[in-house]
Amino acid sequence: MLLIQIVPKSTIGLFLVNVNLKLVWHFFQVDISVYKKWLPLCKQTIIAMNRVVLIGAGNLATSLAYALKIHGCSVVQVYSRTMKSAKALADKVDAKAIDSFGNIVTDASYYFVALPDDAILQVAEKLPKLNGIVAHTSGSTPMSVLNRVQAPGFGVFYPFQTFSREKVIPFNNIPICLEASDEETYTKLELLAQKISDIVEPMNSEQRRWLHLTGVFACNFTNHMLSLAYSITAMHNIDFNIVKPLVLETISKAFEGNPADYQTGPAIRYDSVTLRRHAEMLKEFGLDELYNQLSLSIQKLAQNRKL
Amino acid sequence: MLLIQIVPKSTIGLFLVNVNLKLVWHFFQVDISVYKKWLPLCKQTIIAMNRVVLIGAGNLATSLAYALKIHGCSVVQVYSRTMKSAKALADKVDAKAIDSFGNIVTDASYYFVALPDDAILQVAEKLPKLNGIVAHTSGSTPMSVLNRVQAPGFGVFYPFQTFSREKVIPFNNIPICLEASDEETYTKLELLAQKISDIVEPMNSEQRRWLHLTGVFACNFTNHMLSLAYSITAMHNIDFNIVKPLVLETISKAFEGNPADYQTGPAIRYDSVTLRRHAEMLKEFGLDELYNQLSLSIQKLAQNRKL
Structure with a gap:
């Protein structure tokens, strides 16, 4: 009952109304008579909340x-x-x-x-x-x-x-x-x-609209990359399970800091022979242009980070 | 010693050479003299293996x-x-x-x-x-x-x-x-x-080159999507940790079957207002074209799967 005396009544009221009766009782060891005094207000608010x-x-x-x-x-x-x-x-x-x-x-x-x-x-x-x-x-x-x-x-x-x-x-x-x-x-x-x-x-609204756009890359486009990976394995009688450890390791590494630090593959190595070969393989599915654009984007990001 | 008599000698030899001496001894309870007879060959092979x-x-x-x-x-x-x-x-x-x-x-x-x-x-x-x-x-x-x-x-x-x-x-x-x-x-x-x-x-070599290409989508491009997501959050003072549960849920859902079944986002909803707004936001980073191509690719894949 010491604390209750130095805390303004309105603060207790706020706690009682907005937080949780038990918590207030726990922290302030509120006398049951105080508790009872606020009860009607609390009940009403808590039910409505x-x-x-x-x-x-x-x-x-x-x-x-x-x-x-x-x-x-x-x-x-x-x-x-x-x-x-x-x-x-x-x-x-x-x-x-x-x-x-x-x-x-x-x-x-x-x-x-x-x-x-x-x-x-x-x-x-x-x-x-x-x-x-x-x-x-x-x-x-x-x-x-x-x-x-x-x-x-x-x-x-x-x-x-x-x-x-x-x-x-x-x-x-x-x-x-x-x-x-x-x-x-x-x-x-x-x-x-x-x-x-x-x-x-x-x-705020401005940050949120950028976060929403971030979600498109982090979720929607990431899922699409996996969908394309799935299509390729399905077409060539490869069990998609074989791809899962790679994806999990990719994510685990990406989460260690800036994912760009862990970029691997032919694009970041500027391995033009493989890049051309892959684009060629993807032509029949109409995916060669997307492959090239993505590879270019990997290289552009790496360049920008060097500047 | 019962088993050893009905198993062809050559099989034991193969076991001894290729697998593991202890295992052979354990399964066949090989007499130590038999073991000794094969020993020089075993030793040489096991060391080399x-x-x-x-x-x-x-x-x-x-x-x-x-x-x-x-x-x-x-x-x-x-x-x-x-x-x-x-x-x-x-x-x-x-x-x-x-x-x-x-x-x-x-x-x-x-x-x-x-x-x-x-x-x-x-x-x-x-x-x-x-x-x-x-x-x-x-x-x-x-x-x-x-x-x-x-x-x-x-x-x-x-x-x-x-x-x-x-x-x-x-x-x-x-x-x-x-x-x-x-x-x-x-x-x-x-x-x-x-x-x-x-x-x-x-x-075989043919499957393997397709698997390798699959890896580019599943790992390299996926990581690039996360890199772009990271850039956007970094530029707008958003903690990247906030994005991680979304990525983990995306992967977890994608692994339940064909990831294309779990595609979400403005592209698959044909939400043209958001698509245009996002592309507009990305213009200053030169990412608008990539955004549009990826969105189009999501829609193309969905169309192809319906056919």
Whole structure:
């Protein structure tokens, strides 16, 4: 009870409301009477804090819904343009499916807009007045598209990962990049993010659009390189498993610093005989030009790094 | 002694010579007199079997030398054009450094030519008459470049992995692709390969050159994609660690089957707004054309798979 006396009441209130009752009790050894005094406010806030509405029922929304559910949040509604897809997800997390914003509850604490980029603005304009934070989950859409939502705050909650409906992945290890209209909203988004992930970072709209582009190289193009590798082995009766240790070693080395330091292969060696031979082999699949461009890009990057 | 009487003598001889004396004794409970009868042949063969000469002292030669040493083989000599680089590797594995083929021992069992592709043929023509198998370690060079070596047999011993001198990696998990001039040579190469790796596969020159090209996509181009991702994050003050979970998930999903089944991103979604925006962002780095070509290639592959 020593600490409680030197900490301003408002701070305890903030803790009680925003963090976790048990934690407060643990740190401050709060007298039960203090605890009881704040109880009605706490209860109300904590219940509301855990109430989430998902607008969208796609790949990201699915993994997010599971993560929220697992970490003790309640997904109260799932909206989708069609009742069928709203219901497909809602049923899995004991939520209510809706296909009209007329039916949206207004007392949830978080409304996540997990929709294709071009749909976010449209939806933002259709949303009724809400009592919770509205956040979109897009990497390439600026926060400002939510400027006109009628809500106590808005922001961006961008999980940097590739999602597919078939494989729901745990959120613990997924970096969540946050941006918010104001500090209080940021704190609230952070609290929820920290519930489901160990990696939560602030990131403004400008950084985020570059991070999104980074993801295209790191994930989409990398996957395409592996797809082409797969095609080649399949066509020549080679078991793709033989390629896996090479890929794993490539990634493991690349993660040690700047991947460019670990570049190997004919391009970086300027082995023109092999480069020509490979391009020749790829002609029949129309992949020779891409091969040449990629090889050239490897050499250009190496040149630029020397300068 | 029961078994030994029904197994043809020649089979025991083969075991004694090619496999392992202890193993033979263990399985057949061979009378010590039988063992003694074969002893001179065994000793000679076993000593020779473990004696390897490395021609080349580069990245692959270095990892191979360590693997051989760890698994009880003796690297007797390391050849390189310069004494300095020969010595750098030889000293690490208690071998003798040589820089002239005049000094090469002729009684080793294996001579591995681990040199750049265009050097293999030249070296093959300079080698003296040898009593052991000569094998090159190149993915893109046909076995036939060794046609004229004076040796009991020749072949290819191709470890499918990316090597760097700074990071010596264990061979256990590296697939070794083998080809040989004849069955006996194949068996001998296989015996050595199985000593150092759990994945040993026969592969002819034609398959091997396609596998080598596969490696360029799976390793060199993949690493380049990560290098470009790294550059973008570095330029925008984003910690590259944030990208790692995405890459790991991409690889993990890609390994579940055909990576093309798990393609995500703006290209496969035909999201032309994002594609244009990304290309625009990349213009200042001269990466817009590469971005467009890669996106197009993703769409082409998807189209071809539908046909």
